[in-house]
Amino acid sequence: MLLTVFLHKKLWGAPMSDGLPVPVTITRVAQESPGVSTIFFDHVFSAKPGQFVMVWVVGTDEIPMALSYPNAVTVQRVGEATAALVSMKPGDKIGIRGPFGNGFALQGRILAIAGGVGTAPLLRIGLEYPDVTFLLGARTADELIFQSILSSACEVRVATDDGSAGFHGYVAGLLDEIDLDEYETIVVCGPDPMMRSVLSVLENRNAIGKSQFSMHRYMKCGVGLCGSCCIDPDGVCVCKDGPVFSGPMLLQSELGKYHRNAAGLKEK
Amino acid sequence: MLLTVFLHKKLWGAPMSDGLPVPVTITRVAQESPGVSTIFFDHVFSAKPGQFVMVWVVGTDEIPMALSYPNAVTVQRVGEATAALVSMKPGDKIGIRGPFGNGFALQGRILAIAGGVGTAPLLRIGLEYPDVTFLLGARTADELIFQSILSSACEVRVATDDGSAGFHGYVAGLLDEIDLDEYETIVVCGPDPMMRSVLSVLENRNAIGKSQFSMHRYMKCGVGLCGSCCIDPDGVCVCKDGPVFSGPMLLQSELGKYHRNAAGLKEK
């Protein structure tokens, strides 16, 4: 396995710092749940947890993805590009730009709150950091991902919407049984409504100051240029100023209210 | 006086390493002889003795010139651009690209042999290095340049073609009275015929190995691109591989036989 994009062999002549997609070859595809697979490739990217890459599925599209491992993305099939990705085979090639974004600022005891495929950007925190409590949510037991690997590394508590595993209800509900004062850092990723409800709980319990949320918005460039990922009311770029934002910064934001699609049209 | 081009104030954003001509303002014009003046400006260039710059006389042409001082060129009026230069006044502006070329490799006792305005690239050697013997040649006493300033810094011997000062004859003739074994480095600059005859003397006296000649050829780019300064038979660029070449390297060369003009036509 080759070590990172940023250690390109320096050819004499042209300095190789062009940000073209780095071609990587898929080495393994691991199914995590019926709709979610982890795609491993032959390059290790040096990235902070929470940073993301732009994944070029040749002939289809380029889409943002968290690095679940330094050499993998974990993909939920929702449309054309993700469907192409999860059906890839070892030996297939994709292109990777990045890593981009700020990533999480992590210190002390960490509480990680994940919903669905939002577990992907938090996975490395559970695996690599000491003293992490991981709240893992999904719609059904089937759709829980990374439960067993996380359980071997940290304390995991589970919630499912349908009660088929763990706590019956939204992952935010698990917070009732947690003493938030015990944690120095709270990291959150999941669907917008889940993140908004976690934000509200944390606000009510005066824990918002130490919370960080990984946002997702429509991204076309990944580098703070095109504006497709900007959020109201501050006009910051999720791709460059984020994707990780502090709770207080999001309180007055569009999170959970609306987002903009590829055309810039607002959607609920 | 500002210190050197290479210490440009670093603007955020654009790194200022574009090789555009650096605008400098003339501070003083000192007449050295009826046809030769030294033009001082308000920038100090950090250059080795023997390196040169391209001097842009706005509206006229850009021509190669040795740096006689770190902040000056010494110009002999021969045509349009040099005439414009020697008639400039303090406050006038010119553009400078460079320094370019290799410069001299200097060590031990140095013998400097200069003819006419060829003294300019050697001046700093006489002024800045210990233990230099300077052979200064010109057609007439009038045309000797830098004699007094050099005399205050090193041993100077003079030759004039018409005998109006010093030795009566070519500067190469002065070599008869010199014990070449005493010198570790011999540096030469002057008109082609003068350099060829010095080269022959040095060859005959087995001193060619330690000799270095500063060549001049028609130069349009100064950076080893256009080919206008290339010399036969090796096709090296005087601007980039030179202007300083070792004696042995020049032995089989076109030096003293012909050169090419701006069109690439050979001239004697």
Place this chain on the structure above:
Amino acid sequence: MIRLSQGPVKLAGVPVRNHLVLAAGVLGTCASSLRRMLRQGAGAVVTKSIGPEPRYGHAGPCVVVLEDGIMNAMGLPNPSREFVQELSSFDGEPVIVSIFGGNPEEFHEVAGWFAEKAEAFELNVSCPHAAGFGAQIGTNPDVVKACTEAVKEWKKPVWVKLTPNVTDITTIGRAAEEGGADAIVAINTVRAMRISTGLKRPVLGNKYGGLSGKAIFPIAVRCVYELYEACSIPIIGCGGVSCAEDVIEMMMAGAVGVEIGSAVVQDPEIFRHISEELYAPDGISSQEIVGCAHE
């Protein structure tokens, strides 16, 4: 370096806060990001180009950042008429609405939606990678003239933004001038392509894209200089501007102001940083240097 005197100025009929304008398509799809750029010191902002129908843009990759520039093929994504709503929160701020269409009628229609809100219009007849739009019509002087006339009916300042991908940019500049343009913006991106050797495909989803940033600055300066010799309306320089010195250089070529796009990637606070270098209490008026390299 030459420094300019501070304070609001007029650029081709449009009151702006300084000479530095955010270029079209860069952080320009929502009011909040446009407002952010104004807050960070842009003298005015140009919106993303708005067209007659919503567009979702080309498939990705849409952008690659090169060492000395950026290549993009966004495909003119835009919310179309809904953008009127987006701009509703602006009130007198220097917002220039960039519009595009497939013919003069469409230009006229789209401009009409914004006739209230826009301080000025910028006509995108120059995007090099959207079939039927942009440069596909901007290489034809007659069409450029007709589109300019159509938008001019709304009695607002009209800036026409030109493509450098033509044999002679001055013929297009003169057509805009004849159509009644208040200014020319030069230039849009230069048609370009890069190929991924690892994946054996052009790296942009659209294959072809437009080159911007530092790499095209000498091309943009050349176009401004040529247009200054050929036209008599003001020119706004655009293309690769990334420092105060570049602004001065564009002005000497003949630009009354500049637009800045790609440089935002290296420095999101570019407008404030350039202003700090460019302006001084004892600075000179830009009029003293605009076009001075032609003397």
Place this chain on the structure above:
Amino acid sequence: MIRLSQGPVKLAGVPVRNHLVLAAGVLGTCASSLRRMLRQGAGAVVTKSIGPEPRYGHAGPCVVVLEDGIMNAMGLPNPSREFVQELSSFDGEPVIVSIFGGNPEEFHEVAGWFAEKAEAFELNVSCPHAAGFGAQIGTNPDVVKACTEAVKEWKKPVWVKLTPNVTDITTIGRAAEEGGADAIVAINTVRAMRISTGLKRPVLGNKYGGLSGKAIFPIAVRCVYELYEACSIPIIGCGGVSCAEDVIEMMMAGAVGVEIGSAVVQDPEIFRHISEELYAPDGISSQEIVGCAHE
């Protein structure tokens, strides 16, 4: 990285030592410097463009080195017919003679002088800064066709070198093909200008010049790709090539070989260095990748 198999190849009818050709006008005015580039590993060399009369070139500055490219306005200095003498020492080496003229007759005449010595001709219908020559005729398809036909009469391979400073380079490429060209070389420099803000003047003596080097590589790749779709004769890629990876990229765009000019400034031994990266005993044939990005 993909590596190519070593050994002599034919580029559009011309036997060369490898795929890397010295571009016209770079170290190309005398036999000794051309020979030096061959010694240092160039697969073939193109001479300075030779015209019907000696020319001394534009007043300086003729060249400025930018951070990511070079801008030049040499003004086609050349010794004209005396260059026949200069080339007399060559005997079978891969020397391609670049020629220019103001019309087909002049092209024919100049080519005639070299009909013995040249392995091939390259027609410069693309220099962007010499009045009456180069791009001033190379933007007209009919003239390009006529010049190609005129030189083709000497029964040597003819490469026609195109300017990117046109609205549609494929119309010129097709004209060359119709005129009987054996190959197209794309591209010559991009028309450009820089201004000295300190001296308030364009930095080149000729004011306008041509941009080359890294900055134009994405433009050159785009032109090669466009021409590959439009023409059926071989294309030689030129413009900003500075490493082995760039060569592969040009080939994937559709080039059978490349020319290299500006990169010589940073590395006079560029040909040897690229060859070391590009070729390997177990390398593949270039045919496997030429144009593969079009699939």
